[in-house]
Amino acid sequence: MNTAQRQFNRAIFAAIATGFFMLIIAAGAVVWAFQRTQDIGQRVTHSIEIEAAIANLNRLDERIEAARRGFLLEGDKRFLRTFEVTAAEIPHKINDMAKLTADNPDQIRRVEQYRKLAKNYLDLVEKSIANKRAGITTVPGSSLLDKADIAVSQQLRDLSDTMSSAERDLLEKRTTREHAGILLSTSIGIVAATILLLVSFGTIWVVRRTLAALSVAGEQLRLLNGDLESAVAERTAELQRANAEIQRFAYIVSHDLRSPLVNVMGFTSELAAAIEPLSELLEMAEERIPDSVTDEARYAVRENLPESVGFIRTSTEKMDRLINAILRLSREGRRMLAPEAVDMNALVTSIIDSLQHRVGELGVTMKAEPLPTVITDKLAIEQILSNLIENAIKYLKADRPGTIIIRGQKENSRVLIEVEDNGRGIDPKDHERIFDLFRRSGTQDQPGEGIGLAHVRALAHRLGGTISCTSALENGATFRLSLPKDLAPQQGSNT
Amino acid sequence: MRKPQTVNIVMIEDDEGHARLIERNIRRAGVNNEIRHFMEGTAALQYLFDSADGPAKNGPALVLLDLNLPDMSGIDVLQRMKAPDSPLKRTPVVVLTTTDDKVEIERCYDLGANVYITKPVNYETFAQAIRQLGLFLSVIQVPDTDVS
Numbered sequence: 193m194n195t196a197q198r199q200f201n202r203a204i205f206a207a208i209a210t211g212f213f214m215l216i217i218a219a220g221a222v223v224w225a226f227q228r229t230q231d232i233g234q235r236v237t238h239s240i241e242i243e244a245a246i247a248n249l250n251r252l253d254e255r256i257e258a259a260r261r262g263f264l265l266e267g268d269k270r271f272l273r274t275f276e277v278t279a280a281e282i283p284h285k286i287n288d289m290a291k292l293t294a295d296n297p298d299q300i301r302r303v304e305q306y307r308k309l310a311k312n313y314l315d316l317v318e319k320s321i322a323n324k325r326a327g328i329t330t331v332p333g334s335s336l337l338d339k340a341d342i343a344v345s346q347q348l349r350d351l352s353d354t355m356s357s358a359e360r361d362l363l364e365k366r367t368t369r370e371h372a373g374i375l376l377s378t379s380i381g382i383v384a385a386t387i388l389l390l391v392s393f394g395t396i397w398v399v400r401r402t403l404a405a406l407s408v409a410g411e412q413l414r415l416l417n418g419d420l421e422s423a424v425a426e427r428t429a430e431l432q433r434a435n436a437e438i439q440r441f442a443y444i445v446s447h448d449l450r451s452p453l454v455n456v457m458g459f460t461s462e463l464a465a466a467i468e469p470l471s472e473l474l475e476m477a478e479e480r481i482p483d484s485v486t487d488e489a490r491y492a493v494r495e496n497l498p499e500s501v502g503f504i505r506t507s508t509e510k511m512d513r514l515i516n517a518i519l520r521l522s523r524e525g526r527r528m529l530a531p532e533a534v535d536m537n538a539l540v541t542s543i544i545d546s547l548q549h550r551v552g553e554l555g556v557t558m559k560a561e562p563l564p565t566v567i568t569d570k571l572a573i574e575q576i577l578s579n580l581i582e583n584a585i586k587y588l589k590a591d592r593p594g595t596i597i598i599r600g601q602k603e604n605s606r607v608l609i610e611v612e613d614n615g616r617g618i619d620p621k622d623h624e625r626i627f628d629l630f631r632r633s634g635t636q637d638q639p640g641e642g643i644g645l646a647h648v649r650a651l652a653h654r655l656g657g658t659i660s661c662t663s664a665l666e667n668g669a670t671f672r673l674s675l676p677k678d679l680a681p682q683q684g685s686n687t
Numbered sequence: 688m689r690k691p692q693t694v695n696i697v698m699i700e701d702d703e704g705h706a707r708l709i710e711r712n713i714r715r716a717g718v719n720n721e722i723r724h725f726m727e728g729t730a731a732l733q734y735l736f737d738s739a740d741g742p743a744k745n746g747p748a749l750v751l752l753d754l755n756l757p758d759m760s761g762i763d764v765l766q767r768m769k770a771p772d773s774p775l776k777r778t779p780v781v782v783l784t785t786t787d788d789k790v791e792i793e794r795c796y797d798l799g800a801n802v803y804i805t806k807p808v809n810y811e812t813f814a815q816a817i818r819q820l821g822l823f824l825s826v827i828q829v830p831d832t833d834v835s
Contacts, residue, residue, distance in 0.1 A: 450753065450785040454806050454813070455704035461810035462711070507807075523788070 204398050211391035214384040216273070221381035225374045232370045238292070239363040242299075246287045246352045246359075249306075252278050252285060253313070253348055260317050275321065279314055286310060288353055293355075296362070300357045309351060363644045419530050435525070442522035445528040446677035455517070457508050464501045467493065510641075514630065517643040521629070521650055529569040529654065531679040536563035536609070540598050543578045550585055563600035566607050568679040572651045576612070576659075579644045580671050584613035589666070606657075607675050612619040623661045656681055694824065695742060696722045697749040699764060700783070701733040706804065709783065710753065712814045716821025728759035732767060737777060743774045749824060752800075753792070756782040762798065769799030781820065 247541065256278050261272035286307050293299035322343075426488060462529065472491045478485050542558045544551065588594035592614065600609040618626060622633035629646040652659040656676045663669035696713070700706040706724050713722065724794035725731035734741045735750070742748030752769065761782065766777045779801040786792075787805045795803050804820070806815050 203748065241806075417720070447785060448755075450806075451702055451705070454785060454810075455702065455708070457810045458813065460707040512809075 194545070204395065204402075207395050207398070208389050211388050212393065214388040216389065217303070217382045218384035218388060220588070221377040221384065225377040225381065227373050228370050228377070232367055232437065235363060235366050242292050242359045243356055244288070245292055246356050249285050249289065250352050252282050253310075253345065256282075256314070256317060257345065260321060263321060264483065267324070272321065279318075282310055282314065283307075293365070298358060299355060303352060306348065306355070307579060309344060309348050314350060316341060316344060327596070399528070411435050417468075433521050439525045440521045442518050446518040446522065451514070453508060453512055456504065460501055460504045460508065463497070464505075467497050469502070470497070513641055517647075519640060521647060522641075524572075524647070525650065526656065527571075529572065529679065529681075531567050531569055531681050534566055534570045534573055535565050536573075539574055540577060542618070543574065543581055546578070547581065547585060554585065554588065554594060556585055556588065556596060559595065559597045563598070563601040563609065564602045564607050564677075566675055568655050568675060572655055573675070576648050576651050576655075576673060577609070578646045580611040580650065580673070581672075584611055584615060584669075585645060586640075587634070587669075588613065588615040592640050602677065603674075605677050607677050609673045609675070610670055610672075612668065613671040617662040617663060617665045617667045618669050619665050623663065626661065627659065652666055693746070694720050695732065695746065695748045696720050696751065696824070697735065697742065697748050698722055698724045699728065699761065700724065700725050700751065700754065702753070703754070704782075708810075709817055712817035713821045713824075715814075716818040718821040718824050720824065724796065728756040728758075728761070729762050731763060735768065742778060748778055750778060750780045751779055752782050752796075754782065754786060765795060765798045765800060766797050781833070788791040
């Protein structure tokens, strides 16, 4: 992932986080506004209660006044009773008021003032009633227009009005304040909701865009994959074609080389056969006319010719072996592989058994550790292992008892097989070279053409494997064969 | 009893050296039958099938056949000779070639080759094989061709 992509992802994450944050703020604002509204309701109720209480008091006052006047004018005892009941009620109502306005010092003060005035007024009224009872008619209060009476009731009315309006003012002020708060929280909520909305739309847009890009990328990847597969298939086919071409070339070349070689060998033999009558002739000449036989003729017939023929022969024989090796390699390369489950333990045992004669003769200790089963071409793996084991026996050191260990293990989808010996070892500079055709390493005291390991490598490659060597001079050698555990069938061709 | 006829040897071999070596060894075995040498398939087929003194028209023959010919494969010659309607289907054919490829050898026998000899580079073996072939030639009864 590149830097731009990472920054973009970080931005998306930040946007989503912002969205959630805005959601919390909006919810908070709504809750706050709701609580404020509830508060206002309570306060309004409170104010109405107070106003109702004030109105109630006023009503009681008026009822007292009415009862007093009734009594004063008519002298009826029923009016007196009404008066007494109402007068007893008034202090309770004032106490209720005091309770309701306990949170407001101004109103408390007014209530206390009202209490005094009410007491004052009640006293006046009681006095006037007492006077009436006593039959005094000229006492103050007897008239409906008594000045003291009017003043006190006026004061009471004024005070209740003041209290009422004060309460109303208070309610208004509070409501205004609360309304401002509600407005603010609502605004905050709306702003937060708007941002939330924007962020969600932005995020949805980005996610949609990302998903679209992802599916496009997926499609491209699929196409690329298909391309890659076909490219690999094409390349493989090309390689197989090239390989088949080389194999065919090697086959034709080696085959056609044999034909002249047959002639060289044949006519060399004819020459060799011709030496015999010639030397007989020479002997006869030496016997009968010794002077005619020159040293040159003697040298030619007795030394030069046989030696030349001998060299031609050995060279031709060697060339024949080399050509045969190439032929064998090319033929092996053209053979159809037949993968099957190969019991490597049985295979190694059979190879060791087939070499038992030499093993016993040289006193070699063979150690075959358990090997995993491999699905591969049995003939090829057998040739590889028998070549490696034969080499191990062939290049042991004469002055120490030979030990050859064959071991193997699974490594994921491959199998590693090792053939280790304590023989004469291979110079590290030759570790690659020994796998080349006709190349050998070390003292040339053993027969061979330098074909075995070339053959091993060619076979290992055909089985989809590799072969390598670790060794130091005089310290033995380990050949490591790495093979796929399961060789795919139908590799190579028999064309 | 059939009247013994001289068997002509038809050698189809593009390599003159090989032809010479084969001839010498046949002669060394004491076989003195006439040897007709052809360097290419076309001329050989023409002789085998159409020539007035060729084996199809005149007398028994034995064919020594090399598989590598310049103008065709020896296999083609073998196929023509051993075809079901060929007058030469009973004529013995000795395939002589450098190939020791198992598939090729099997194919030749499948097509009706009577003997298959690999020309080994080891001359002694080769010479011996040819000489034995010569001895073999001197005793075998070569059937008449189907001249109908």
